[in-house]
Amino acid sequence: GAVVSQHPSRVICKSGTSVKIECRSLDFQATTMFWYRQFPKKSLMLMATSNEGSKATYEQGVEKDKFLINHASLTLSTLTVTSAHPEDSSFYICSARGPSGLSYEQYFGPGTRLTVT
């Protein structure tokens, strides 16, 4: 149990276009999901916390109008990178709070590699 999927796994887009990344909890309901960004050989940087049915909470320095987060159901959160630029190229990873409801348990998706040309 506690499987999290992401789609797509890889995406290449042109500068100025928007890209949507999906994060799904496959076998459990997740009221809280998290979006991270990771640069090569670096650790994870939390971008925002996504709560089902309410607005996401963004970390300091993360532009909410550029990184749109929607958590419309208990199993799906989406991250849309709007007007993407080459500097947005990165590995984006989502996680979901586990089925036990324990606040410290997070299960991670496999990540999405975004390349903006």
Add this chain to the structure above:
Amino acid sequence: TQLLEQSPQFLSIQEGENLTVYCNSSSVFSSLQWYRQEPGEGPVLLVTVVTGGEVKKLKRLTFQFGDARKDSSLHITAAQPGDTGLYLCAGKETSGSRLTFGEGTQLTVNP
């Protein structure tokens, strides 16, 4: 924001050697997780420690949470090439649900 300092940042050893990775903070965490990540994949949870002084073993991996819940260590005995990967510690703050990640330890075990 609570900070976690992880060391060493890079570690390259020979198969069969032992190693220890450390995570330290000046702040108290309510729990601490250790993850292992391979290139192009998401982190995989190895263990969660919650109680100060707690020790957990997972085959050749031993995890310890400091008595004051400010630090943790991961010890690998007789490392194997399959242990190669990025090891991440992550602490949960005492309030809220955010995880604070350490900078990661890139471990390479050479055959």
